[in-house]
Amino acid sequence: MLQQFLDRFSLTDFLLKIFQIVAIIILVVGVFKSLGADKYTSGQWVTLIFAGLAQGSIYALIALGYTLVYGILLMINFAHGDIYMAGAFTTVFLANSFAASGFLASSPFLAVLILILFAAGVSMVLNVIVERVAYRPLRGAPRLVPLITAIGASFAIEYSFRGFYGAEFHSYPLIPALNGLNYNIAGFSVPSVQIVVLVAALILMVALYYFIEKTKIGKAMRAVSEDKEVARLMGIDVDKTIMITFAVGGALAGAAGVFNGLFRPQGVFFFMGFIPGIKAFTAAVLGGIGNIPGAMFGGLFLGILEAVGPNLILEGLGIPAVNQLRDAFAFSLLVIILIFRPQGIFGEKLSEKKA
Amino acid sequence: MNILKENFRTTMLRFGLVGSIVALYLAAVGMIETFAPRMLIGTSITLGHVFLLLAAVGSGFFSARELKEHSLGITATAGFISGAVSSLFLVILTFVIQFFVIQADQGSIFKLREMFVNFSPTLLEFLTFGKGLILGNILLIGLFGIMGVLGASFSFLPKRIRKGWINGLAWVFGIGLFSENVGQIFREFNGTSLNKLLFTGKSLNPIAALLIFAIVFAAGYYGVKTATNNKWKTFSPDQQKQGRLIFTVLGILFLVALPWMVGLFLSQALFIIGMYVMMGLGLNIVVGYAGLLDLGYVAFFAFGAYTMGILTSTGELGRVGFSFWAALPFAVLAGVLWGLLLGFPVLRMRGDYLAIVTLGFGEIIRIMALSNWLASLGGGAQGILHIPQPELFGLVLDSPQLMYYLVVLGALLAAFVTIRLRDSRLGRQWMAMREDEDVAEAMGINLVQTKLLAFSIGAAFSALAGAIFAARIGNIFPHSFNILISMNAISLIIVGGLGSIPGVIVGAIILIGLPEMLREFAEYRLLMYGFLLIIMMIAKPEGFWPEKRRRQELKDERDRQLASQTAELEN
Secondary structure (H helix, E strand, C coil): HHHHHHHHHHHHHHHHHHHHHHHHHHHHHHHHHHHHHCCHHHHHHHHHHHHHHHHHHHHHHHHHHHHHHHHCCCCCCCCHHHHHHHHHHHHHHHHHHHHEEEEEEEEHHHHHHHHHHHHHHHHHHHHHHHHHHHHHHHHHCHHHHCCCCCHHHHHHHHHHHHHHCCCEEEEECCCCCCCCCCEECCCCCEEEHHHHHHHHHHHHHHHHHHHHHHHHHHHHHHHHHHCCHHHHHCCHHHHHHHHHHHHHHHHHHHHHHHHEEEECCCCECCCCCHHHHHHHHHHHHCCCCHHHHHHHHHHHHHHHHHHHHHHHHHHHHHHHHHHHHHHHHHHHHHHHHHHHHHCCCCCCCCCCCCC | CCCHHHHHHHHHEEEHHHHHHHHHHHHHHHHHHHCCCEEEECCCCCCCCHHHHHHHHHHHHHHHCCCCCCCCCHHHHHHHHHHHHCHHHHHHHHHHHHHHHHHHCCCCCCCHHHCCCCHHHHHHHHHHHCCCCHHHHHHHHHHHHHHHHHHHHHHCCHHHHHHHHHHHHHHHHHHHHHHHHCCCCCHCCCHHHHHHHHHCCEECCCCHHHHHHHHHHHHHHHCHHHHHHHHHHHHCHHHHHHHHHHHHHHHHHHHHHHHHHHHHHHHHHHHHHHHHHHHHHHHHHHHHHHCCCCCCCHHHHHHHHHHHHHHHHHCCCCCCCHHHHHHHHHHHHHHHHHHHHCCCCCCCCCHHHHHHHHHHHHHHHHHHHCCCCHHHHHCCHHHHHCCCCCCCCCCCCCCCHHHHHHHHHHHHHHHHHHHHHHHHHHHHHHHHHHHHHHHHHHCCCCHHHHHHHHHHHHHHHHHHHHHHHHHHHCCCHHHHHCCCHHHHHHHHHHHHHCCCCHHHHHHHHHHHHHHHHHHHHHHHHHHHHHHHHHHHHHHHHCCCCCCCHHHHHHHHHHHHHHHHHHHHCCC
């Protein structure tokens, strides 16, 4: 009995287990102490949660791009955060001229719709170009190789846009129709912009879900992600399907860029995609990479965790200025998930080939 | 009239349009305008012209290569036409700038210039050579056509002439580009007269340019290089051995004398190159040998620097006031410990997950260093100030020249350790693990131990580089330890050749040294890295100076592919 146990015992597993237990203890202690301190009212928590949901829906839209590409090519499109930046950055100029002409004030719905379509178009085209130039020539190469070109593509995009539009920060105009307006949800007031962003993002996600599940192209995408060779034998144009996947992922990222601009007008610049890119990847992993509903829930979940987590967990541990550590908190979450549940919350255990 | 046949037209149009897009991109991204003030030859040919005409030369070359089997006249014409076509978007751009920027309606809502910051009147002036819209554009198209012929000439000239031609142009371009640095070296040697002969102001003077071109052309034409090689082969093995010894001694002497030959500014560049060689060699163990893509390598660099800062600083945050040499082992030890600590959680991850998690680690460390939480330890955003410079037998190493020796010693140590490890049992275990983890484990390799050793040894060199860096610059701030350092390190080992030690040095010189010397490029450094990574992976995945074993592997792979292709053809 003991012998059997010793045979199976591995130091790595043991230490990882200890690490896991320590992480859980820290979490529980932090939560209890924070809640015990009674520093925030329930209204403040609700505000945080809704801000988190709006931010999370943006992560979810970006995460869908990661997940779609990973599902088909089993590669991380490292440049995806910058695709999001490209859409947001290019559209900021259009948005500002809409605001200057009064179009944004007179018909806000139509104006925002045009902005979303424009950003989605820019990101879509760019993502397709990246796929064509940086990934397609390397089909079948060792897995590290496309990852390296993806890193290269990421830098090339960032600094190209810096060259095009300059290194300054830009900001989206405020929408007069939404500015300062609050909705009342169950007695708590929530900024209307957050509700609009959340609803619009949810509509896009549902549309994507139907696109993947119900249309013929969606079927082809699922077939290619299952097995490229067999899909080819069934008469599916694999290269074209991959291109469409990148196009869809890019369009969602571009739309996310405009939502981000509505929700957080400031801080549009060439490096803005880097952090959301890693966070969206975290969201995709959280939901199980390759899993489309997983990415949606992962994004929303990460948004809430990130908004509430530092105040809920870190503050109780006596750490000052927790908001500075928000990004570090999200990245730590990524590490912890990948250590203990690499298949994500909703993901099935992936085979060795995919993991 | 073959030239008008359809396949000719599509070839020329295709390459011409691609060239046109490239030219427009270079203009939009600002390269042409930024490089325009940088004179190469005389005052008329600038680096901006080179970048402007790059697209035309490229499209001429590629279309001529496509039509190689045709006569000289046809390829030259094809080069001319595709070169001229590649000016298309720039011509359109000149009109756009004229009508939407210069004559723009002040009250208009959308201002093009606010979006594309580089579409300026200066760019228009440069593109049209200051000759006005119509005449300037005709000149532009003509020049692009001629440059297309130049590009085509790289492909249609007879081999011997071509060699001299290309070498000559490259040398003139190179000396023009580095004129400041070359001039600086001459000044160190009191070669003012030579300096005056070659350069006027900051650029190469036209007569000297012609002279250099003639010399190099002749050398290329008469095949000096092959002749030397042949002569070398006639020596007996013993003589060759002696010759190599002499070269090694000369090389060492050169390394020792280098900082005194190039002046203060370039010594600083050499110091940075040396630092990156050290880091690159460390990262090479992790990525090149063990196959673990680590994007958070800057974390260990930061640990080294912060340990050095905390232990030696004479400011408020200094704890013990150690000397540089006493603190150095602790800094390296800190790197090793953190390598183990951060390596441990990622033991079970592979490939891309590992890359993202290590990237996350790097960011976590930077954010922590910036936060108020740890400010009492590392100074938060204010960093650690007053880190003393190293002292050796009463001599304070306070100039870049003296620090250079320290960094070269570190790099030599790193190279020595790397070579010994590569040829050891551990090195073979790493490479086995790189090729296939499962098979390696089945062969009895302890993956945990092997991986952790790779992480910690790699981290040690990064920490060493960080410690020296901290002592050199004196004040450290969290902002110095951003993701770009990891990216520089990873790019240089990939460009040099993964797993190759000379490759690291070559990579560091190309990626770190060149931008340090050419300040104009500083803004476009990362842009070029990005494209370089993509191009390298597609065209030359083994790097500029590949590892012997990998070169063999790739060659085998290519042979196998060729064999299977011929087999397919035969069937």
